[in-house]
Amino acid sequence: MTRLILGPFNRVEGDLEVQLEVADGRVLEARVNAPMYRGFEGMLNGRDAMDALTIAPRICGICSVSQSVAAARALADASGVEVPPNGVHAINLMLACENLADHLAHFYLFFMPDFTRSIYSARRWHTEAQRRFAPVVGGASASGEHNRAALAARARWLELMGNLGGKWPHTGAVMPGGTSRAIEAAEKIRLMVRLREMRAFLEQTLYGSALEEVAALDSLAALDAWSARAKDSDLALFLDISSDVGLARLGAGPGRYLSYGAYAQSDGSHALEPGVWDDGLEQRLALDPGQITEDMRHAWLSAGPSGEPLHPMAGITQPEPDKVGAYTWNKAPRLAGKVIETGAIARQLVAGQPLIRAACAKHGGSVYTRVLARLVELARIVPLMEQWLVALQPGEPFHQVQVMPEQAQGIGLTEAARGALGHWLRIERGRIAHYQIVAPTSWNFSPRDTEGTPGALEAALVGAPLDDTTEGVGTSVAVQHIVRSFDPCMVCTVH
Secondary structure: OEEEEEOOOOOOEOOOEEEEEEEOOEEEEEEEEOOOOOOHHHHHOOOEHHHHHHHHHHHOOOOHHHHHHHHHHHHHHHHOOOOOHHHHHHHHHHHHHHHHHHHHHHHHHHHHHHHHOHHHOOOOOHHHHHHHHOOOOOOHHHOOHHHHHHHHHHHHHOHHHHHHHOOOOOOOOEEOOEEOOOOOHHHHHHHHHHHHHHHHHHHHHHHOOOHHHHHOOOOHHHHHHHHHHOOOOHHHHHHHHHHHHOHHHOOOOOOEEEEOOEEEOOOOOEEEOOEEEEOOOOEEEOOOHHHEEEEOOOEOEOOOOOOOOEOOOOOOOOEOOOOOOOOEOOOEEEEOOEOOEEOHHHHHHHHOOHHHHHHHHHHOOOHHHHHHHHHHHHHHHHHHHHHHHHHOOOOOOOEOOOOOOOOEEEEEEEEEOOEEEEEEEEEEOOEEEEEEEEOHHHHHOOOOOOOOOOOHHHHHOOOOEOOOOOOOHHHOHHHHHHHHHOOOEHHHHOO
């Protein structure tokens, strides 16, 4: 048996190291290390409650709106303020803008460039993959044709944030009672232009068909038929590559998926419902956030006096860098003691999207189904954004002023691009006395828990072949595919 340490990984957000035990050319065991400690939870303690709106978004530069929304919802829960309909729609537009920008970047800039590598040079699709997806080298002009187009589309897309939030990242417009940035009638027209530009890029390049046609796919047979019609699209090329390489056999997930519910509506519902999906039961289960705990047995963090896993409202973040048996700065979140996967695949399973349910029924959580779920989600959310934009009523309130109590506690749950994001806070004498965050990559890249159960990625890597002999065994392309299929954001993990 041989031990390999892979890292740092390129084309992931933040620092990541993976330790593998390998034998006979396959991974026997994996440990995932988030090697950078940042300590945002500790920074928040003792500050004015509203400071969370300024500090929490700085956790990350690519999902800062999601952190803003989670912090704002925790403060709204503590204060009891109600968000007016315009505020609900505007915040959904900001969240969707950021989340879909991440999906676009993941597919074109992080994931697909791996298929241009020399290990795949003999494959029939390799030349076409290089033309479309060659990675950025020395500037966008050196990248694949579709990568360049995606970068340009993403840049124009993020101009939405200039209108909606004033700037991106780290917009200051998101508040407990809505948004401080009111949208006027003329701005709605400019925003719709950007939405239609993104629709055009997706329909012409990624899908080769209408978004609604992709969103309505309800079975693997329907997907195959659609792919034959849209054979020149990037999604069809991904499906061809996936079938040829066997991505559906790589990176098996835990089979339980968590979504806090995405894009809250004024009536208290969500555009994508909250819940837990269990592959074994093939049904959606109710979500009880009270069952969430964080296990610190293998984290360089103090487990506290009891040593037991703690609910985030009681959790602590106290560094213990010399802790025996620890190998990461990431805690091990669990739901009712069980390992959970989160992300677009979880949102689509919980919300009942039939194609993703059918794909997971046949293949389980895998590299293939994770990427497919992101692409289906893109097709589903852009039309919803058009509806939210039309629903904005210029001249009506976008924000309700909140009164922050001296003593209170609150929970803020949202869905970032990578999945379930939660903030838990307690206010005493008007200041933050307790703040805990559980980010999506905390769930997916968690270490082992007290029982020795590996996290979602750690388990998904078991059995992966070390097949990239052209670039050295330490750069196994299969391992890279599995890691990137979760789209890690390590800076959020080590908040």
